[in-house]
Amino acid sequence: MSEVSRFGVVEPADLPDDLRERVGAIAEKSGFVPNIFRALGRRPRELRAFLDYHDALMDSNDGLSKAERELVVVATSGANHCTYCIVAHGAILRVRSKDPELADHVGTNPFGAELTGRQRAIVDLALALALDSASFGDDDLDAAREAGLSEDEIWDVGAITALFAMSNRLAHLTALRPNAEFFTMGRQLSG
Amino acid sequence: MSEVSRFGVVEPADLPDDLRERVGAIAEKSGFVPNIFRALGRRPRELRAFLDYHDALMDSNDGLSKAERELVVVATSGANHCTYCIVAHGAILRVRSKDPELADHVGTNPFGAELTGRQRAIVDLALALALDSASFGDDDLDAAREAGLSEDEIWDVGAITALFAMSNRLAHLTALRPNAEFFTMGRQLSG
Amino acid sequence: MSEVSRFGVVEPADLPDDLRERVGAIAEKSGFVPNIFRALGRRPRELRAFLDYHDALMDSNDGLSKAERELVVVATSGANHCTYCIVAHGAILRVRSKDPELADHVGTNPFGAELTGRQRAIVDLALALALDSASFGDDDLDAAREAGLSEDEIWDVGAITALFAMSNRLAHLTALRPNAEFFTMGRQLSG
Amino acid sequence: MSEVSRFGVVEPADLPDDLRERVGAIAEKSGFVPNIFRALGRRPRELRAFLDYHDALMDSNDGLSKAERELVVVATSGANHCTYCIVAHGAILRVRSKDPELADHVGTNPFGAELTGRQRAIVDLALALALDSASFGDDDLDAAREAGLSEDEIWDVGAITALFAMSNRLAHLTALRPNAEFFTMGRQLSG
Amino acid sequence: MSEVSRFGVVEPADLPDDLRERVGAIAEKSGFVPNIFRALGRRPRELRAFLDYHDALMDSNDGLSKAERELVVVATSGANHCTYCIVAHGAILRVRSKDPELADHVGTNPFGAELTGRQRAIVDLALALALDSASFGDDDLDAAREAGLSEDEIWDVGAITALFAMSNRLAHLTALRPNAEFFTMGRQLSG
Amino acid sequence: MSEVSRFGVVEPADLPDDLRERVGAIAEKSGFVPNIFRALGRRPRELRAFLDYHDALMDSNDGLSKAERELVVVATSGANHCTYCIVAHGAILRVRSKDPELADHVGTNPFGAELTGRQRAIVDLALALALDSASFGDDDLDAAREAGLSEDEIWDVGAITALFAMSNRLAHLTALRPNAEFFTMGRQLSG
DSSP states (O other): OOOSOTTOOOOGGGSOHHHHHHHHHHHHHHSSOOHHHHHHTTSHHHHHHHHHHHHHHHSOOSSSOHHHHHHHHHHHHHHTTOHHHHHHHHHHHHHHHOOTTHHHHHHHOTTTOOOOHHHHHHHHHHHHHHHOGGGOOHHHHHHHHHTTOOHHHHHHHHHHHHHHHHHHHHHHHHTOOOOHHHHHTTOOOOO | OOOSOTTOOOOGGGSOHHHHHHHHHHHHHHSSOOHHHHHHTTSHHHHHHHHHHHHHHHSOOSSSOHHHHHHHHHHHHHHTTOHHHHHHHHHHHHHHHTOTTHHHHHHHOTTTOOOOHHHHHHHHHHHHHHHOGGGOOHHHHHHHHHTTOOHHHHHHHHHHHHHHHHHHHHHHHHTOOOOHHHHHTTOOOOO | OOOSOTTOOOOGGGSOHHHHHHHHHHHHHHSSOOHHHHHHTTSHHHHHHHHHHHHHHHSOOSSSOHHHHHHHHHHHHHHTTOHHHHHHHHHHHHHHHOOTTHHHHHHHOTTTOOOOHHHHHHHHHHHHHHHOGGGOOHHHHHHHHHTTOOHHHHHHHHHHHHHHHHHHHHHHHHTOOOOHHHHHTTOOOOO | OOOSOTTOOOOGGGSOHHHHHHHHHHHHHHSSOOHHHHHHTTSHHHHHHHHHHHHHHHSOOSSSOHHHHHHHHHHHHHHTTOHHHHHHHHHHHHHHHOOTTHHHHHHHOTTTOOOOHHHHHHHHHHHHHHHOGGGOOHHHHHHHHHTTOOHHHHHHHHHHHHHHHHHHHHHHHHTOOOOHHHHHTTOOOOO | OOOSOTTOOOOGGGSOHHHHHHHHHHHHHHSSOOHHHHHHTTSHHHHHHHHHHHHHHHSOOSSSOHHHHHHHHHHHHHHTTOHHHHHHHHHHHHHHHTOTTHHHHHHHOTTTOOOOHHHHHHHHHHHHHHHOGGGOOHHHHHHHHHTTOOHHHHHHHHHHHHHHHHHHHHHHHHTOOOOHHHHHTTOOOOO | OOOSOTTOOOOGGGSOHHHHHHHHHHHHHHSSOOHHHHHHTTSHHHHHHHHHHHHHHHSOOSSSOHHHHHHHHHHHHHHTTOHHHHHHHHHHHHHHHTOTTHHHHHHHOTTTOOOOHHHHHHHHHHHHHHHOGGGOOHHHHHHHHHTTOOHHHHHHHHHHHHHHHHHHHHHHHHTOOOOHHHHHTTOOOOO
């Protein structure tokens, strides 16, 4: 477990100006540079499109809350056994949900984790598209609507699931290592 | 099969200027507006990121040829049973490979289609990441290297596979219908 | 993709009289000798039984229409990734259904293709038996009956599914190549 | 477990002459009418083709011995969880192999049963085609050839596997009950 | 198939006193020493815990009858393709249910075997936990309750399923051979 | 997530003397009563056998180190999506391996986690038996032997895998909730 990525990394300082700035802003806020950006830095155009897609879907409380968006990420990454995304977005989910255990429940067993009705509907919709997309159909949408999800919320769940189908595979392609900080972020650490 | 997308469509004329121009250029070249753009037009920021990611990976003959890039798309979309991507990119593969049958072979059975050694190595790498990404590992990379793929070619196969893991799920989410033109494009139609 | 079959072929002229006549009649009607007959010609007794079984089930409009019978074939062959059967029977389905797109929808994604209620019931019954026959049961039959299928129609769907479970495996065994003619037959080819 | 078949049965006396005679001969030899013939009797043309196909493949000691042919049947039926075929052909395998335990080993676990090298090669080839036919390929054939199987023996293993892919599904379609006699036939019953 | 276990056996005479006595009592009752005890004898502490767990769950008619307990064993061992457990506990199921065919039905196809409503509910609950435990949930329990199972009966089905998830894997680990006696025990052998 | 177990709990004080003492000793050492003992307390005989089996396999540094034994537990529980066992034994693995990240790597992706050669051989052997026990065979044992594992170490890996095949299912049966303490135990918590 010595490397960050099978294909090496590019440090923010060596990225084109716009990306150096964007990644720098994230690093300042987090206190460290998430390894995904160092790995994708090898291909600036791809990193730029990745950041654009990510920001279009994850930085919003319209409809789905930010915590619910992270819930989709952790559940589908759990189903895909993607360590980087489970650990990194598990940390963000802990922070956003203020729940220190939810991420471990959903990341290890998205299929059976006990959730609220709305959370379960979100996760079930996401898993159907992540794992069995060929038979994804109107039944899946109807179940989501019955749980109260709007058309835009359904799109968001689906699009985030799709984005992390990509993201999980990029992490598996590069054998991406989570930053050490993610493992403990957001845990209630009382002595 | 009456609709293009479960979530409706946005015609190019109703897109923001930059997107109207980009999609317009594609439509001019193809002779029609591929339905994926009309469906994703519902979310201009996502469509823009999608186009950027697509262009970064698909419009190049560096390393992988354009036909080989389409081979990755058709093989992984075949494994995911994504009708839109098999039909649309099958058409492009016919055009780019100048082979009227290859796309049907790979789209219906990527696992067993008879291919050249290099094509088989590309497809095997793509399928490993598309379908069994949790155990994707050094063995998969070594097999690709032995078949002569460079590190950048391996990245391209992996990143295209990842992009269409997303794209397939967007098509399944929206029940996206392929344009009629794609079904016959590039077939050798000699009476 | 240079060979028709891994085990070589026997041309109609070299078959026993009765088979030469039967295959000749098919060839006259189609304009070419479908490769399955040239491959199975290696074993005349098996070819004869194959033709008999095929004719007993496929050449009838009693109950299931001929197009519906081909729908079963294309759907189950799609689920089995059998290129020969998808391409050859996809062509026949285009001709019999007078629908140039249905076969590609069902052949690439039988699980999610949009169909009429009766078509979906037929395909669901076929897929249950093709893919998960151990748990095939009264629930499957009841669903078919509710969609209006008679006991004889249910038998036909089941028996055609069974016949092509065999046929698909014979095609995979021999790496059977579809005739070039099948790829374009029945497509609406307007310039 | 009160019925022989979901679709009722036709007794030999009510079959067309040629079939009454063929099934009668089998019944005379076995001491009872195997239920498969009573169930398929509902469709004489299909029963006739079934018998023809069966006889073309199973009644021969050329290349594969009759016991080896039954081994293919029991192994693939075991993988398909087909009770009728496991019990009926398990009985025949006990008789033909003169081994009272082999059928139970192969019928319950074809994947791991301890076999001779030649038996294991036969079973592995059969299972590859029965369960994963989409990726069936030259590697499977080469392994069989290395174990000493001839091209005709490979065809036989493949064709028997294909025939019972059909047969298993017919038994599942009809919920076919094995005759009581099959359960004990060929067991070494001391005391 | 020459060995009883990959790791050798320990005969009862060579076991610690308490185990020699316990296994001796079983052997006296059965007329032979079931091979599982000879194989696990390699590790007396593990054999002792195994016997304790087994006795706590299997030797009772409280709630679930002894035959129903064996039904759980044969069904889940069938799903796991565990030859030793199917053959040995199939024999016990024949004896306890006084039904000479039930064990072969359930052992070869637990998914589709025709059973009484209560038996089917027991088997469905067991299979859900045996094969898809990650998504095991309240739906599974509710179905069992609707079929009339008490909380203690549900626990018993679940705990027996769990015990034989272990037992099946110990048999696969050791390639454990069933004693010859088990194959015929409890069969109605009328000449 | 309000309950510890679907079937309620029994507090140590209410257990038979020997169990109260054993569980009390564990609680004293851990600082809390692991919930598995409170859930299994409903059935003292089963809890006693469970503890005996556990102690026979997990409390030893003979051959496999205690950390390696926990590695088997976390890997197979990860493959089975068993939240309780991943979280509880992940904590113990962190303590015993003195590695704060290993458990998250193996628990989220046992298939692809980067490990030492010996660790990978242990995990591969365990996964083969946990997930695909029907085809578990000499190849799996030979691979383990080549990596230097002794016969007793192979037995231990197999028996621990088997024990947690049971344990995972008991946790899924009861919807067992991990104690809060396990989530943070053994993490390097600086600041």
